[in-house]
Amino acid sequence: MGDWLTPDAWQAVRLSLTVSLWAVAASLPLGILVAYALARWRFPGHGLLNGLVHLPLVLPPVVTGYLLLLTFGRRGWVGQWLDQVGIVLAFRWTGAALAAAVMAFPLMVRAIRLSIEAVDPRLEQAASTLGAPRVWVFLTVTLPLILPGILAGAILAFAKAMGEFGATITFVSNIPGQTQTLPSAIYAFLQVPGGEGAAARLVLIAIAIAMAALFLSEWLSRLVARRIRGL
Amino acid sequence: MLSVALRHAFPGFTLDAGFEAPAGLTALFGQSGSGKTTVVNAVAGLLRPQSGRIAVGDTVLTDSGRGIFLPPHRRGIGYVFQEARLFPHLTVRQNLLYGHWFTGRGRQPDLPRVVEMLGIGPLLPRRPAALSGGERQRVALGRAILSHPRMLLMDEPLAALDQPRKEEILPYLERLRDHAGLPILYVSHSPAEVARLATTVVLLDRGRVTAAGPVAAMLSDPAIAPLLGLSETGAILAARVEAQEADGLTRLSTPSGPLFLPRVKADVGAMLRLRILAQDVMIATAAPQGISALNVVPVQVRDLTPTGDGVLVRLDAGDQVILSRITARSAAALNLRPGLAVHAVLKAVSVAPGTIGVSAG
Numbered sequence: 001m002g003d004w005l006t007p008d009a010w011q012a013v014r015l016s017l018t019v020s021l022w023a024v025a026a027s028l029p030l031g032i033l034v035a036y037a038l039a040r041w042r043f044p045g046h047g048l049l050n051g052l053v054h055l056p057l058v059l060p061p062v063v064t065g066y067l068l069l070l071t072f073g074r075r076g077w078v079g080q081w082l083d084q085v086g087i088v089l090a091f092r093w094t095g096a097a098l099a100a101a102v103m104a105f106p107l108m109v110r111a112i113r114l115s116i117e118a119v120d121p122r123l124e125q126a127a128s129t130l131g132a133p134r135v136w137v138f139l140t141v142t143l144p145l146i147l148p149g150i151l152a153g154a155i156l157a158f159a160k161a162m163g164e165f166g167a168t169i170t171f172v173s174n175i176p177g178q179t180q181t182l183p184s185a186i187y188a189f190l191q192v193p194g195g196e197g198a199a200a201r202l203v204l205i206a207i208a209i210a211m212a213a214l215f216l217s218e219w220l221s222r223l224v225a226r227r228i229r230g231l
Numbered sequence: 232m233l234s235v236a237l238r239h240a241f242p243g244f245t246l247d248a249g250f251e252a253p254a255g256l257t258a259l260f261g262q263s264g265s266g267k268t269t270v271v272n273a274v275a276g277l278l279r280p281q282s283g284r285i286a287v288g289d290t291v292l293t294d295s296g297r298g299i300f301l302p303p304h305r306r307g308i309g310y311v312f313q314e315a316r317l318f319p320h321l322t323v324r325q326n327l328l329y330g331h332w333f334t335g336r337g338r339q340p341d342l343p344r345v346v347e348m349l350g351i352g353p354l355l356p357r358r359p360a361a362l363s364g365g366e367r368q369r370v371a372l373g374r375a376i377l378s379h380p381r382m383l384l385m386d387e388p389l390a391a392l393d394q395p396r397k398e399e400i401l402p403y404l405e406r407l408r409d410h411a412g413l414p415i416l417y418v419s420h421s422p423a424e425v426a427r428l429a430t431t432v433v434l435l436d437r438g439r440v441t442a443a444g445p446v447a448a449m450l451s452d453p454a455i456a457p458l459l460g461l462s463e464t465g466a467i468l469a470a471r472v473e474a475q476e477a478d479g480l481t482r483l484s485t486p487s488g489p490l491f492l493p494r495v496k497a498d499v500g501a502m503l504r505l506r507i508l509a510q511d512v513m514i515a516t517a518a519p520q521g522i523s524a525l526n527v528v529p530v531q532v533r534d535l536t537p538t539g540d541g542v543l544v545r546l547d548a549g550d551q552v553i554l555s556r557i558t559a560r561s562a563a564a565l566n567l568r569p570g571l572a573v574h575a576v577l578k579a580v581s582v583a584p585g586t587i588g589v590s591a592g
Contacts, residue, residue, distance in 0.1 A: 127318070
């Protein structure tokens with residue numbers, strides 16, 4: 001393996017895995033909450049929230065990255081405050097994780113929301129008439145039924161995070177060992193003469209991870225459908 | 232005792248209903264769209280009425296005047312839905328014990344007794360998807376009972392089932408009504424179910440209660456009975472078992488004379504309630520001769536009520552009432568009028584199943 005990939009490339013793969021795992025793990029609870037709110041609650045601003053969640057899907061990634069920089073940069077209105085408590089995101093791997101999380105969020109929320117909408121709300125009503133408080137209805141009825149949907153959403157988000165480039169490079173730049181993720185590394189290799197070989201190997205890895213994630217997520221989606229039908 | 236007073240306006244429809252449901256099974260009867268399910272959902276707390284008050288015994292569940300609205304999980308009201316709504320990811324046993332988990336508070340679940348009563352022992356390890364419609368509904372019934380409710384709601388629990396499956400569940404519902412001691416509010420648009428199960432009937436029409444009372448009185452009231460369905464209209468008669476005769480008949484005594492029924496499995500001296508459908512009663516102005524019907528009772532016409540396609544005749548038999556449904560042509564040909572002494576020919580008499588018309592308490 002060491003011969004096949006240069007240490008720099010290998011480092012980029014490892015960093016991408018770390019960044020993507022953190023991006024998904026940290027945004028999953030919020031993703032479930034937002035998906036539940038969009039699927040089940042009617043409130044003023046429902047459409048606005050829905051639009052906001054989907055914005056990173058349609059905005060040019062460089063715009064998202066720039067907005068992140070304005071907000072979470074050391075001079076940004078959130079970044080300034082975070083700086084005081086010792087958290088710096090700009091030009092760090094944590095910032096790359098934030099950028100990946102924001103970009104992957106719409107995919108995650110969509111998958112989870114679809115599985116929540118497939119759960120019959122009348123089952124939740126039945127649970128409440130049996131004495132279950134709302135939180136317990138969610139934990140004992142809704143959550144077990146949508147678990148495969150959540151996993152599918154997480155996997156899809158992970159794959160998207162692995163491939164995130166535009167917002168990441170705008171927000172945290174392309175610093176080897178710090179913020180150089182797999183796509184940034186491919187870009188960097190392509191910039192230097194003779195880097196095509198290393199780039200091609202990284203491209204293969206990227207394709208393999210993406211395909212595996214898509215298959216896994218597809219399989220889990222089918223599982224959630226079977227489970228809700230009780231088979 | 233459940234007491235309900237509700238007002239809730241939907242677009243194009245206003246529910247404005249009030250009634251009381253004593254112990255036993257109270258049937259909420261009406262056409263689709265009459266507001267039955269809305270009432271039941273309001274009792275369960277799944278719908279917050281715009282105004283009204285709902286109480287079970289001393290416990291106020293909803294009181295819009297005082298801003299009281301208990302959420303469903305704090306009402307202690309078991310709800311059996313039309314579709315069983317079993318949790319697909321749990322086994323039958325887990326489904327049955329789901330409510331107990333939240334409402335048990337140190338109590339032992341009465342699982343063995345409920346499982347035995349509903350005959351669902353062999354189903355316990357299965358998943359709901361592997362059950363038939365009738366089995367599912369029985370499990371849903373058990374699940375509601377095991378949540379320690381103070382009363383039960385049933386929203387057309389048999390509507391989604393075919394006739395054999397209905398027959399499979401009805402005996403369990405009768406047992407529940409007679410032995411569980413839980414008040415039951417039962418939504419139905421089937422006169423047959425109401426006649427068989429109810430102790431009290433509340434008639435709902437376009438969001439309003441049009442009549443309410445004990446089932447025997449409702450089914451023999453010519454003004455109300457047609458609303459419940461003419462085929463179920465009939466009188467309920469008290470009778471005492473006198474003797475089991477050698478030719479297989481049972482002799483019963485009623486205030487209006489002896490009646491003979493094919494062998495009734497009851498001890499001599501036992502009191503029974505007989506159900507005589509109006510469509511099974513013929514009227515003769517003279518004592519009929521050479522007729523195969525065994526039961527001919529001398530009666531007096533009390534009144535005649537025109538119904539859709541005929542006439543409902545109320546007949547006084549001693550201090551009890553027998554109903555007869557005949558055609559308008561027959562009524563005219565016999566010149567029936569109040570006070571006329573006639574003979575009622577009973578083509579069929581059945582023993583009321585279970586304890587129909589008798590409060591479960």
